Amino acid sequence: MKKIMTHRHAEIAGAGFAGLVAAIALADRGWSVRVHEKDAVLRAFGAGIFIWENGLRVLQAIGAYEAVMQAAHEAIIHETRENNRIIARLAFTPAFGSRMITMTRQHLYDAILGRARQCGVTVVTDSAAIGATEDGTLLTADGRSHRADLVIGADGVKSKVRDALGLLTSRSPCADGIVRVLAPRCKDELGPGTWDHVIDFWRADRSLRILYCPCNEQELYLAMMAPVSNLEASAIPLRHDVWVAAFPQLEPVIRKIDAGGRYDAYETTNLERWSAGRVAIVGDAAHAMVPTLGQGAGTAMMNALSLAVHLDEAPSIEAALTAWEARERPLTEHTQQRSDFTARQRLMATGEGWTDEALRAARHIPTGTTQPRID
Ligand SMILES: Cc1cc2nc3c(=O)[nH]c(=O)nc-3n(C[C@H](O)[C@H](O)[C@H](O)COP(=O)(O)OP(=O)(O)OC[C@H]3O[C@@H](n4cnc5c(N)ncnc54)[C@H](O)[C@@H]3O)c2cc1C
DSSP, X not given: OOOOOOOOEEEEEOOSHHHHHHHHHHHHTTOEEEEEOSSSSOOOOSSEEEEEHHHXXXXXXXXXXXXXXXXXXXXXXXXXXXXXXXXXXXXXXGGGOOOEEEXXXXXXXXXXXXXXXXXXXXXXXXXXXXXXXXXXXXXXXXXOEEEOSEEEEXXXXXOHHHHHTTOEEEEEEEEEEEEEEEEEOXXXXXXXXXXXXXXXXXXXXXXXXXXXXXXXXXXXXXXXXEETTOTTTTOSSOOHHHHHHHOGGGHHHHTTSOSOOOEEEEEEEEESOSEETTEEXXXXXXXXXXXXXXXXXHHHHHHHHHHHHHHHHSSSHHHHHHHHHHHHHHHHHHHHHHHHHHHHTTGGGGTOOOOTTTTHHHHOOOTTOOOOOOO
8 A cells, every 4th residue: 555645855975877866766756856966967978788677667667768879789690709709698688678779878868867857856966975864964065954855876986975873894905997988970080880889898818808889870889998007008087099900890989089087996885784874875875886887876866766656655764664674775786796706817808707696686576666667
């Protein structure tokens, strides 16, 4: 039986994918929502992204799917190449059970932000959270306290909200990091080839990798992985010579990459609990993971939607938070562990990374989504 609720209000720290999806899902259920973003400009970092079926289902449930698909690329085949020799191919047929859709991060972000605005979500920029208290108060750097029925810490891997509540139990850095860039497609310059596929180019002898992902007809996303210890390949500005030497077949594209950018290291984080009192922690703030399986944002969005569903159905905020964590945490932790294992064992380099176990989250039907697979 659905509870009849009086008006409820949420204060959210962080206007990333987790914060905005939580905001939309709550607003859809009658909450008023204010999101605090520390940056002055609302935008996404990280060039490109791929989203599996679970994330697509969430996007449909929050009403952002059509806008996202207007400028996204559906990968039909994923190839693994060692030294430019194809060693594995995976076809995303209906029997595979999940599509892999690639796009620019900004496009995904704009679609979700647009939907948040349509739902009446208030987003305040230049408003950094510095902590929260268990009674449901968000504290911001301007000295203000914001009371709410629920505070959500969706402020990313370095979450201030989480840390103020002492919830972090472990963080385990990965030995690799990635330079993420957008480049023009350059199909003509690349010559004949399967350039509409997603191609995982490896040089296992140098522990270097370029994940080549078309985002649309014009833009290409390259995720260039190098160990933190490889100072040349992880250097910013990008060392074009180092990357061209390892991947000469991609030279026309590599040469067009803007020399700026960022090298991002990543980690796995675990919390003692995903909530404390009337504060919930969502997304990377709760469960950052190594990006091997491309599930960080997918999982963040699933858990954000599920949080709103549980709040709608449980008799109290506290009961909702407990039920939410019990329901979602096992699959999230499974995905974190598989992501880390796949990276450590270098399973993607041999085309053996995307096993049924690894892809469990991709094929999962998220809480709050009832739609059949969208073809
Ligand atoms: C190299 C790499 C590749 C990846 N590829 C994929 C992929 O292909 N598919 C996928 O699903 N996932 C991928 N991920 C993971 C994905 O990027 C993250 O899981 C996702 O961005 C998490 O969303 P979030 O909203 O929890 O956190 P974030 O995206 O980090 O957003 C947090 C937001 O909070 C803001 N903020 C931070 N601190 C404060 C504060 N104190 N107060 C207010 N606001 C604050 C930030 O500015 C930001 O806007 C990848 C990650 C990496 C590192």
